[in-house]
Amino acid sequence: MPTVLEAPKASGGRELKGWHVLAILLAFFGTVASVNFVMIRSALATFSGEVTKHPYEEGLAYNKQIAAATVQNGLGWVVDAHATRDAGGMAAVDYRVRDKSGAPVAGLDARLHFAWPTDMKRDKHVMLAETAPGVYTVREPLGAGAWDLEFSASRNGAIVFQSVNRVDLK
Numbered sequence: 001m002p003t004v005l006e007a008p009k010a011s012g013g014r015e016l017k018g019w020h021v022l023a024i025l026l027a028f029f030g031t032v033a034s035v036n037f038v039m040i041r042s043a044l045a046t047f048s049g050e051v052t053k054h055p056y057e058e059g060l061a062y063n064k065q066i067a068a069a070t071v072q073n074g075l076g077w078v079v080d081a082h083a084t085r086d087a088g089g090m091a092a093v094d095y096r097v098r099d100k101s102g103a104p105v106a107g108l109d110a111r112l113h114f115a116w117p118t119d120m121k122r123d124k125h126v127m128l129a130e131t132a133p134g135v136y137t138v139r140e141p142l143g144a145g146a147w148d149l150e151f152s153a154s155r156n157g158a159i160v161f162q163s164v165n166r167v168d169l170k
Contacts, residue, residue, distance in 0.1 A: 047118060072161055076100035079161065081149060085169040091142040095151055097134045097161070104134020105153075108160070112138055113150035117166075144169055 052058055080096045093112060097105040110130070116122035122143075128136035136153075146168050153161040 051117075051120070053120070068159070068162075075161070077105060077161055078102075079151070079163055081151065081163075081165050081167075083147075083149065083167040083169065085142065085144065089141050089143065090139050091147075091169055092139050093128075093137065093149065095128065095136045097136065097153065104132075106130065106133040108136070108153040108155055110136040110151070110153045113148075113152075114140065114142060115148040115150055117146060117148055142169060 076099065078098045081093065082096075083091060083093045085091045091114075095110065095112075097108065099105050108130070110128035112126050112128055114124040114126070124140060124142075126138050126140055128138045131137045146166060149165045149167055151161075151163045151165070152159050
């Protein structure tokens, strides 16, 4: 009969020793750690988790953004955006800017940021051309899918209007 310190032996089997248990544990946790490493590396390579380059600084500037939005609302401007995409992949975006009375707002420096919602690498910054009084237009090659159009209009170097619209270009 075996003593308490001796492991029983199965007939025809091998004895399970301490180093066997250690090897099994190391293999198990090594496999888990390797899979985690591969998955984390893959996740970070495809999406860093950041949607802005300087999130901390933008968080600190939040109160300034609220004040600017209040001033913008006081202008009473109406901005209509229209976006289409042709078969060649060119997106045509038109912005019509009117004041409170419905008159076109001309002479703005209009910029547009095409933002892909999940990947900053696909983003594009473009200037819009004023094709008629209060009508700002751009044509840009874009892929199909959802895009955030971040429109900003400035006069004398100061931003006077901003808007963000999501469009689905087919």
